Amino acid sequence: MQIFYTQNIQQDKLLLDKTEARHCFKVLRHRNGDTVYVTDGKGHLFTCSVNSPSEALTVIKTTCCPQPRSYYLHLAVPALKKPDRIEWMVEKAVEIGIDEISFLQTHRTEKNKINLERIKAIAVSAMKQSLHYTLPLINPIVSFHTFTQAQYSGLKLIAHCMNEDKKPLKQYEQAARYTVMIGPEGDFTPNELREALSANFLPLSLGSSRLRSETAALAVCMGIYLINDV
Amino acid sequence: MQIFYTQNIQQDKLLLDKTEARHCFKVLRHRNGDTVYVTDGKGHLFTCSVNSPSEALTVIKTTCCPQPRSYYLHLAVPALKKPDRIEWMVEKAVEIGIDEISFLQTHRTEKNKINLERIKAIAVSAMKQSLHYTLPLINPIVSFHTFTQAQYSGLKLIAHCMNEDKKPLKQYEQAARYTVMIGPEGDFTPNELREALSANFLPLSLGSSRLRSETAALAVCMGIYLINDV
Numbered sequence: 001m002q003i004f005y006t007q008n009i010q011q012d013k014l015l016l017d018k019t020e021a022r023h024c025f026k027v028l029r030h031r032n033g034d035t036v037y038v039t040d041g042k043g044h045l046f047t048c049s050v051n052s053p054s055e056a057l058t059v060i061k062t063t064c065c066p067q068p069r070s071y072y073l074h075l076a077v078p079a080l081k082k083p084d085r086i087e088w089m090v091e092k093a094v095e096i097g098i099d100e101i102s103f104l105q106t107h108r109t110e111k112n113k114i115n116l117e118r119i120k121a122i123a124v125s126a127m128k129q130s131l132h133y134t135l136p137l138i139n140p141i142v143s144f145h146t147f148t149q150a151q152y153s154g155l156k157l158i159a160h161c162m163n164e165d166k167k168p169l170k171q172y173e174q175a176a177r178y179t180v181m182i183g184p185e186g187d188f189t190p191n192e193l194r195e196a197l198s199a200n201f202l203p204l205s206l207g208s209s210r211l212r213s214e215t216a217a218l219a220v221c222m223g224i225y226l227i228n229d230v
Numbered sequence: 231m232q233i234f235y236t237q238n239i240q241q242d243k244l245l246l247d248k249t250e251a252r253h254c255f256k257v258l259r260h261r262n263g264d265t266v267y268v269t270d271g272k273g274h275l276f277t278c279s280v281n282s283p284s285e286a287l288t289v290i291k292t293t294c295c296p297q298p299r300s301y302y303l304h305l306a307v308p309a310l311k312k313p314d315r316i317e318w319m320v321e322k323a324v325e326i327g328i329d330e331i332s333f334l335q336t337h338r339t340e341k342n343k344i345n346l347e348r349i350k351a352i353a354v355s356a357m358k359q360s361l362h363y364t365l366p367l368i369n370p371i372v373s374f375h376t377f378t379q380a381q382y383s384g385l386k387l388i389a390h391c392m393n394e395d396k397k398p399l400k401q402y403e404q405a406a407r408y409t410v411m412i413g414p415e416g417d418f419t420p421n422e423l424r425e426a427l428s429a430n431f432l433p434l435s436l437g438s439s440r441l442r443s444e445t446a447a448l449a450v451c452m453g454i455y456l457i458n459d460v
Contacts, residue, residue: 210361
């Protein structure tokens with residue numbers, strides 16, 4: 001099932017953007033009367049009819065498809081040096097299931113900027129491919145300090161590589177909301193860890209393997225998914 | 231800690247191949263008397279001294295580092311159309327922990343050949359980066375039928391997307407050996423599933439999310455790792 005995405009919805013009419021429209025009408029050659037499926041990334045699936053020649057879509061049916069997971073996951077990941085690693089991570093996280101992504105600027109972060117539009121496009125593509133209908137919230141870069149001091153309900157975890165006491169996911173009680181920070185390639189600094197623990201983040205172990213940051217992020221997504229919903 | 235890799239070991243002398251030697255002596259500029267660390271990918275870490283001008287390495291100490299996991303994992307994955315997806319998957323699987331990878335040719339596999347040398351190079355790089363010292367065995371493409379009919383000890387699982395009875399990982403007992411088949415993008419065919427079940431592969435659920443093949447492969451690696459060793 002091919003899904004299109006738009007947020008351009010006026011009553012019962014949808015308009016696709018240039019890229020989506022090209023794919024719909026030029027590549028897949030949808031014509032007057034064809035049925036196409038469109039999501040708004042907010043949990044809705046619209047069954048639509050094509051109205052040539054305007055290429056507008058008329059909504060025939062709206063299905064509410066709230067994301068099926070039993071938990072809300074907010075992952076805070078470092079801005080990595082290589083964009084393709086961030087993109088890979090976002091794609092896989094959306095496939096598995098994620099609600100919110102923040103990008104952390106820590107002491108040892110390799111980069112201080114990210115291409116937010118590109119990342120959002122990756123998220124849209126992954127959402128459509130995996131037949132999800134809810135886009136995660138994707139937040140711009142935020143400093144470690146600001147992120148740590150903000151308020152979050154539920155379980156707050158920090159995944160780090162230092163030789164300190166930390167527990168694996170399965171030893172924490174299941175939660176309705178998770179906020180998890182992943183360290184950069186050089187790990188958090190001891191000061192950053194102390195600050196997070198003081199702000200009631202609990203230390204998370206991802207085992208003895210030394211994982212790259214994006215792999216650690218996926219380990220968290222996967223682990224929480226497997227523990228709660230599989 | 232920078233790790234080099236070679237299988238060219240003659241008594242107490244190691245020789246690095248051209249790429250590794252270039253990195254060691256030209257990029258990192260190791261000189262006579264420097265200490266370098268080398269693995270043979272078979273669970274050994276050699277502490278070596280550089281002997282200029284020959285660039286040979288003399289072994290000072292050998293440490294046995296068997297892979298630390300409590301289980302053996304053999305993953306059979308489809309040959310995917312895009313090589314970079316296979317490469318990502320191999321890299322991440324080696325980081326998390328894997329012992330053997332086979333490439334399946336199924337009815338719906340998109341490609342029938344893989345670049346085995348390239349994949350082995352990815353595995354070596356991931357092994358070094360994650361401070362593992364054991365390379366997984368990487369097998370060439372094998373037909374679904376041949377793979378299914380071979381003998382494997384331990385738990386044999388097939389991950390598929392059909393609406394048949396299947397259990398999640400956590401409902402299977404922990405095993406010392408896992409052999410897991412992952413379906414191609416179009417899934418296994420019903421006949422293939424029947425053949426696998428007849429050969430005593432048990433059906434594995436990875437939840438309700440529709441995962442790409444390489445994501446499903448990582449879900450299995452991660453799930454088994456988290457269940458057994460974290």
